[in-house]
Amino acid sequence: MITRGVIKNIKTTSVLINNSIKSTQCSFSSKVNYDEIYKKHLKISEKKFNKKEIIQTIKDNTLFSWNPTEAAANKALIMEKGEGVYFYDTDGKKYIDFNSQAMCSNLGHTVPEEVIKAIEEQLRSAAYAYPCSIVTPIKAKLSMLLADLFPGDINHFYYTSGGAESNETAMRMARLFTGRHKILARYRSYHGATLGAMTLTGDPRRWNSEPGASGVVHFMDPYPYSFKWGETEEQITEISLKYLRETISYEGAKNIAAIFIEPVTGTNGILKPPKGYLEGIRKICDETGILMVCDEVMNGFGRTGEMFGFMNSQEEVIPDIVTMAKGINGAYLPLGAVGCRDRIADHFKVNPIGIGSTYNSHPVTLASAYAALQYFLKNRVLDNVKTLEPVMKKHMEQLKQRHPTVKGYRSLGLFGIVELQKNSNGDPFIEYNGPPHPAMTKLSSDFVENGLYTLCRWSSFFTNPPLTINEKELKEGFEILDKSLTNLDKHFEK
Numbered sequence: 001m002i003t004r005g006v007i008k009n010i011k012t013t014s015v016l017i018n019n020s021i022k023s024t025q026c027s028f029s030s031k032v033n034y035d036e037i038y039k040k041h042l043k044i045s046e047k048k049f050n051k052k053e054i055i056q057t058i059k060d061n062t063l064f065s066w067n068p069t070e071a072a073a074n075k076a077l078i079m080e081k082g083e084g085v086y087f088y089d090t091d092g093k094k095y096i097d098f099n100s101q102a103m104c105s106n107l108g109h110t111v112p113e114e115v116i117k118a119i120e121e122q123l124r125s126a127a128y129a130y131p132c133s134i135v136t137p138i139k140a141k142l143s144m145l146l147a148d149l150f151p152g153d154i155n156h157f158y159y160t161s162g163g164a165e166s167n168e169t170a171m172r173m174a175r176l177f178t179g180r181h182k183i184l185a186r187y188r189s190y191h192g193a194t195l196g197a198m199t200l201t202g203d204p205r206r207w208n209s210e211p212g213a214s215g216v217v218h219f220m221d222p223y224p225y226s227f228k229w230g231e232t233e234e235q236i237t238e239i240s241l242k243y244l245r246e247t248i249s250y251e252g253a254k255n256i257a258a259i260f261i262e263p264v265t266g267t268n269g270i271l272k273p274p275k276g277y278l279e280g281i282r283k284i285c286d287e288t289g290i291l292m293v294c295d296e297v298m299n300g301f302g303r304t305g306e307m308f309g310f311m312n313s314q315e316e317v318i319p320d321i322v323t324m325a326k327g328i329n330g331a332y333l334p335l336g337a338v339g340c341r342d343r344i345a346d347h348f349k350v351n352p353i354g355i356g357s358t359y360n361s362h363p364v365t366l367a368s369a370y371a372a373l374q375y376f377l378k379n380r381v382l383d384n385v386k387t388l389e390p391v392m393k394k395h396m397e398q399l400k401q402r403h404p405t406v407k408g409y410r411s412l413g414l415f416g417i418v419e420l421q422k423n424s425n426g427d428p429f430i431e432y433n434g435p436p437h438p439a440m441t442k443l444s445s446d447f448v449e450n451g452l453y454t455l456c457r458w459s460s461f462f463t464n465p466p467l468t469i470n471e472k473e474l475k476e477g478f479e480i481l482d483k484s485l486t487n488l489d490k491h492f493e494k
Contacts, residue, residue: 049090050090051078051089051090051091054078054090055073055074055076055078058073058076059073064076065193066205077089077095077448077453078090081109082097082105082108082109082110083109083110084108084109084110084466084468084473085097085108085109085465085466085468085469085473086109087109087453093451094451095448095451095452095453096451096452096453096465096473096476096477096480097109097453097465097466098452098453098454098462098463098464098465098477098481099453099454099455099462099464099465100464100465100466100467101331102326102331103266103267103298103303103326103415103462103464104298104325104326104327104330104331105330105331105466106301106302106303106326106327106330106331106381106466106467106468107330107332107372107375107376107381107466107467107468108330108466108468108469109466111330111332112371112372112375114371114374114375115329115330115332115368115371115372115375117371118367118368118370118371119332119333119364119367119368119371121367122138122363122364122366122367123364126363127363127364128362128363128364129361129363131159131356131357131360131361132356135361136361136363136366138363138366138367138370139159139361139363139366141370142157142366142369142370142373143156143157145370145373145374146337146339149307149373150308150322150339151311151316151318152316152318152341153318153341153342153343154318154319154322154339154340154341155339155341155342155345156339156340156341156342156344156345157337157338157339157340158173158337158338158340158353158355158360159335159336159337159360159361159362159365159366160325160335160336160337160338160357160360161334161335161336161357161359161360161362161365162192162325162334162335162336163191163192163197163295163297163298163323163324163325163326163336164191164192164193164194164197164198164336165192165194165197165336165357166192166297166323166324166325166336166337166338167191167192167194167196167197167200167260167295167297167323168192168194168196168197169323169338169355170258170260170293170321170323170338171183171196171197171200171213171257171258171260172353172354172355173321173338173340173344173348173353173355174257174258174291174293174320174321175257175258176347176348176351176353176354177257177291177344177347177348178257178258178289178290178291180254180255180256180257181214181215181255181257182215182216182217182251182252182255182256182257183200183215183216183217183256183257183258183259183260184216184217184218184219184244184247184248184251184256184258184259184260184290185200185201185202185216185217185218185219185259185260185261186202186218186219186220186221186260186261186262186265187202187203187218187219187220187221187224188202188203188221188223188224188225188265188268188269188271189201189202189203189221189260189261189262189265189268189295190202190203190205190262190266190267190268191260191262191295191297192297193205195209195212195213196212196213198212199212199213199216200216200260202218202268203267203268203433204433217247217251219243219244219247220240220243221240221265221271222236222237222240222271222273222274222277223236223265223269223271225432226432229243233274233275233276234274234275234276236274236277237274237275237276237277237280240274240277240280241277241280241281241284244259244280244281244284245284248284248288248290253288253289253290254289256288256290257290257291258290258291258292258293258320258321259281259284259285259290259291259292259293260293260295261281261292261293261294261295262294262295262298262299262309263278263294263295263296263299263304263308263309263310263312264299264304264309264312264412264415266298266299266415267298267455267457267462269410269417269460270410270411270412270415270416270417270462271410272304272312272410272412273312273313275314276314278310278312278313278317279313279314279315279317282317282318282319285320291320291321291344292317292319292320292321293319293320293321293322293323294308294309294310294319294321294322294323295323296308296309296310296322296323296324297323297324297325297326297336298326299415300322300324300325300326300327300328301324301326301327301328301373301376302327302376302381302382302385302413302467303327303385303413303414303415303464303467304412304413304415305382305385305386305389305412305413305414305415306382306413307382308322310322312412318341319341320340320341320344321338321339321340321341321344322338322339322340323336323337323338323339324336324337324338324339325337327467328369328372328373329365329368329369329372329373330372332368332372333364333365333368334359334365335362335365335366335368335369379468381467381468382467384467384468384469384470385413385414385467386413388414388469388471388474389411389412389413389414391471391474392411392414392416392463392474393409393411395474395475395478396409396411396416396418396463396478397409398478398482399418399478399481399482399485402482402485403482403485403486403488403489404421404424404489404492405420405421405422405485405488405489405491405492406418406419406420406421406485407419407420407421407426407428407459411463414463414464414465414467414469415464416462416463416464417460417461417462417463418460418461418462418463418481419459419460420440420459420460420461420488421459421492422437422439422459422491422492422493423492423493423494424494428458428459429458429459429491430458430459431458432458433458434458437459439488439491440456440458440459442487442488443456443461443484443485443487443488444456444461446483446484446487446488447461447480447481447484450480450483450484451480452477452480452481452484461481463477463478463481465477
């Protein structure tokens with residue numbers, strides 16, 4: 001039997017516990033002096049950090065992408081400012097950017113005044129709008145411009161925060177539209193770092209995310225690393241497409257929602273599709289009801305010498321869905337998009353798309369893209385890419401003639417790669433996904449020491465400068481490459 005005394009003790013204990021919790025909350029909160037934090041950072045904001053302070057703070061308070069943070073921080077460049085095709089570190093040293101950062105700073109490091117103005121005006125007028133129920137004038141204008149830029153009936157656009165999210169969105173759209181689950185993607189590919197996009201990815205960056213998302217099946221490219229489908233483009237296309245048809249028969253066409261491809265393969269080799277290959281995939285998709293999805297995140301907006309990578313075909317090829325980011329606004333702000341054909345858009349006009357995010361259609365990022373694309377058109381940036389394409393190939397050929405370590409090169413527009421060899425047999429310094437080689441490590445550091453920034457990957461390096469580069473600056477970059485390769489030649493095994 002519960003007595004009044006017991007009840008009283010229970011109530012007293014409850015009050016004590018509640019008071020103790022409140023006391024703990026108050027004491028924890030009272031330890032945080034937000035005024036002092038503000039005052040501290042008011043001083044810090046006005047202080048110029050030296051290199052040592054920057055790197056130490058980076059180590060203390062951040063994590064790097066992809067690589068171990070400690071090692072990455074120790075060799076990181078510090079960018080203090082950018083200008084044109086160059087950027088400068090805290091010591092004032094100038095670097096020519098020969099990779100457009102992540103193949104994205106297509107308009108260089110000087111933000112056009114009209115882009116700055118567009119961003120500022122949008123910030124002052126409507127800095128944010130909830131995309132589920134509110135639209136903005138800038139969303140209408142950018143969508144109209146993109147519809148004008150894309151061929152065929154790619155007239156409808158969904159906006160994201162970047163390329164990986166765009167590919168995730170395209171995966172879901174394809175599955176919802178077709179009612180099928182499987183998706184085919186190629187081995188020599190990269191589609192982004194989120195779970196679905198990373199599962200689409202064929203290269204070893206995928207491994208740390210496995211088992212990944214379900215339903216993705218990889219197939220071989222027209223250009224495998226270790227063998228050839230044929231000696232001519234026609235043979236390569238014929239056998240590649242025959243192999244793709246067989247893969248589809250194994251998986252069941254009725255089960256496959258989409259085929260994802262980079263029209264021109266990016267970080268896995270700068271590989272232009274052989275003649276008839278894109279047309280062949282389009283035909284297969286038409287016959288089977290599979291959607292053709294082109295990842296234009298890196299290709300798009302002029303990088304390959306065409307407005308979009310899928311336009312590097314002999315006959316007109318119109319994908320069903322296109323994903324994009326990077327060049328859509330020169331990476332001045334995070335933005336991606338997905339474009340689709342009318343019949344797919346018609347489906348989602350009456351069926352839920354089942355996707356949404358806070359930063360979808362962010363008006364400030366859309367304003368940056370609308371202004372950046374107008375700048376791109378006004379200044380005929382695509383013409384500049386076409387003009388400099390043969391100039392870059394000439395410089396690449398000169399590197400091959402001068403350096404025994406240069407095995408070969410490929411380029412399309414201002415999208416290039418130089419492949420290296422350690423002997424006359426053509427053996428690479430680093431096998432596919434192999435361990436680092438000291439000669440390649442030294443080459444990478446020589447590039448930096450000599451004032452050039454680019455990406456080295458295994459036994460190759462990239463030549464992907466901003467699309468606004470001029471002939472003199474392009475020559476300057478290749479002179480640095482030439483100088484740096486002289487040291488690499490010392491490691492050539494005769």
